[in-house]
Amino acid sequence: MPSVLIIDDEQNILVTLSRALQLEGYRTEVAGGGKLGLEKVASHGALDAVLLDVLMPDMDGLEVLGRIRTAAPELPVVMMSGHATVEVAVRAVRLGAADFLEKPLSTDKVLVTLANALAIRRLAEENRSLRAQMGLARRMVGQSRCLQEILEQIRMVAPSNGRVLITGENGTGKELVARAIHEESARRAGPFVKLNCAAVPQELIESELFGHEKGSFTGASSLRRGKFEAADGGTLLLDEIGDMPLSMQAKLLRVLQEGELERVGSSETLRVDVRVLAATNQDLEAAIEAGRFRQDLFYRLNVVPIRVPPLRERREDIPWLGQHFLQLACEEHNRRAKAFGPGALERLGEHDWPGNVRELKNTIERLVIMAPGDEIRREDVERVMQPTRAGGAERAASGLEEFYSPTRQLREMVELAERAFITRAMRDCEGHATQAAKQLGLERSHLYKKMKALGIK
Ligand SMILES: Nc1ncnc2c1ncn2[C@@H]1O[C@H](COP(=O)(O)OP(=O)(O)OP(=O)(O)O)[C@@H](O)[C@H]1O
Ligand SMILES: [Mg+2]
Structure with a gap:
């Protein structure tokens, strides 16, 4: 009232x-x-x-x-x-x-x-x-030497137009670094655009990047601008650059060299003013050895390298990150502010975090939703961190209740389980297909086919 x-x-x-x-x-x-x-x-x-x-x-x-x-x-x-x-x-x-x-x-x-x-x-x-x-969500948190050094590097490279190649395992914060570079550059008023090269089917990457004219291929029902045009005056992050098909690498190289491109199906040359940042969790030098990545493109992209180390190499950051994500999650889920009780942060510090900062963030979110009191106790952490991937016959048997019905055929049950499993993995990986595929032990293309077959969007 x-x-x-x-x-x-x-x-x-x-x-x-x-x-x-x-x-x-x-x-x-x-x-x-x-x-x-x-x-x-x-x-x-x-x-x-x-x-x-x-x-x-x-x-x-x-x-x-x-x-x-x-x-x-x-x-x-x-x-x-x-x-x-x-x-x-x-x-x-x-x-x-x-x-x-x-x-x-x-x-x-x-x-x-x-x-x-x-x-x-x-x-x-x-x-x-x-x-x-x-x-708050965009802030880079952490007190470790490595993180402070990264922040320093960001401050130094941001004002220039220099290209930066950001490397690191999944979930270490590569995208956050890219955004910070954009935010601290003179382009901050311009757009920040991202293309995840792994998430786009190979045959569509060119049109995603450069756009296309109406009717240039089946399905191109109208003119469309590409990411380069969308990022004009700003910054373009080419995420998972290691997944860029070889045929596209040459075309990309030309834009980086000349600042010029043509939409698919058009002969008109467009000039764009875009700062390109790239990120990858792959070892590009090994990819060059293997002939999957062009060396000249690598040199063009890798003017300034920034490596984001995995969380297990900077455990001092865990308490700071934990506190930060706790605050974020409480706000996001409209929960009263919670605090870590004795031993809870220490328990988080003992884990190895193969999914890095993203895994830590997801874990804390789960804790905020599932821990009953105002305080997150060591036991709560223990419970939430039970291995999700490892199985054991017992866990499998108890999970069966969700899917089992005497009228159901095996194939149907397997489909239900597959759908639940894939949906969960995609959620854990924040919709990141390459990472989810890795976690599930599938090829990325195989995961796409499965998702399509099962009707998961
Ligand atoms: N130092 C940090 N401080 C605060 N939040 C962070 C930090 N590092 C990462 N995060 C958060 O963790 C999550 C994962 O980070 P991000 O998406 O940048 O990782 P990534 O390296 O791009 O992962 P991927 O390789 O899977 O694409 C994001 O929600 C991000 O905001
Ligand atoms: Mg990323």
């Missing part, structure tokens, strides 16, 4: 307005003058809106408005006046009034205006908390 403070020197208005608002479910407070009104604003602490008269003998409404804005900048103030000149209205808006009502007041108009002011305030609050969360 929102609380509204009405400030007016006319007793009559205070009474009628207050009654009308209460009938609509508002809580009301009244003040017969500007000074008293300011005192109430200062002492109440939980007001949602103010209705404020302009002409009052003890203090001018505009002055009251100015002071409220300083004392409580978030509080929406709707002005009311019987002698509204344009000049007064303009000043009120400049001072940050939420709206302006003319006297004599119509109850309907007051209610609509008030509801609007409250809705705008709610949105502003939501916006602020989302932005804070985003900022």
Whole structure:
């Protein structure tokens, strides 16, 4: 139930307005003058809106408005006046009034205006908390030497236009590094665009990168801009660059050298201004040896190398990251803030984290959802970290209950289990097919076929 403070020197208005608002479910407070009104604003602490008269003998409404804005900048103030000149209205808006009502007041108009002011305030609050969360989610956390060195490298390379090749195991934070480089560069106002080369079928990569003209191939029903065009003036992250098909590598090389490209099916040459960052978990030098990656492209991309070490090589970061993800997860799931109890962080520090920071993040999210109290105990960590991959006949037998039915045939049951298993792996890997495939012991293309067959999107 929102609380509204009405400030007016006319007793009559205070009474009628207050009654009308209460009938609509508002809580009301009244003040017969500007000074008293300011005192109430200062002492109440939980007001949602103010209705404020302009002409009052003890203090001018505009002055009251100015002071409220300083004392409580978030509080929406709707002005009311019987002698509204344009000049007064303009000043009120400049001072940050939420709206302006003319006297004599119509109850309907007051209610609509008030509801609007409250809705705008709610949105502003939501916006602020989302932005804070985003900022928080983008922050690179960690106190280890390696992480501090990476942050230093980011600071050094960001302002240049230099290409950076970011290497590291899955889930170590490569994408976060790329975003940080973009954010700290002069291109930060421009777009940050990402293409996951492993997630796009080979035959579509060229059109993803360069775009295509209408009708240039079956399925190209309209003109489409590619990622390079989308990233013009900004940064393009080529993720999983090791999965770029050889045929595309030559075309990519040309864009990097000349800054020029053609859409598929077009002869018009387009110029783009894009900073290219690349990331991979593969050993590209080995890929060059094996003839899967062009050496000239490697040199073009690898102007500045940044290696993000696996989490097990920087265990000092685990408590910091744990604390950080705990805060994020509580906010995201609207849980009351939880804290780590004795031994919980230590237990996290003992694990090897093959899935690196992403695995740690997922684990903490699970803890926030599953740990009952305000405190995350060592036992909770123990329970959540039970190996998910390792099986044992016992676990398999208990898992059977989910799928078993006397009327079901084996093939159907296997399909159900496959679907559950793949869905879970994809979720654990945040939709990252290459990683999920690895975890499941499948070729990536095989995983795609399976997902298609099982109808998993
Ligand atoms: N130092 C860090 N501080 C805070 N969050 C981090 C840090 N490192 C990684 N993360 C978070 O961990 C998750 C995985 O990171 P990211 O996606 O950048 O990894 P990646 O190396 O690109 O993984 P992949 O190889 O699987 O694509 C993200 O949610 C990211 O925000
Ligand atoms: Mg990534």
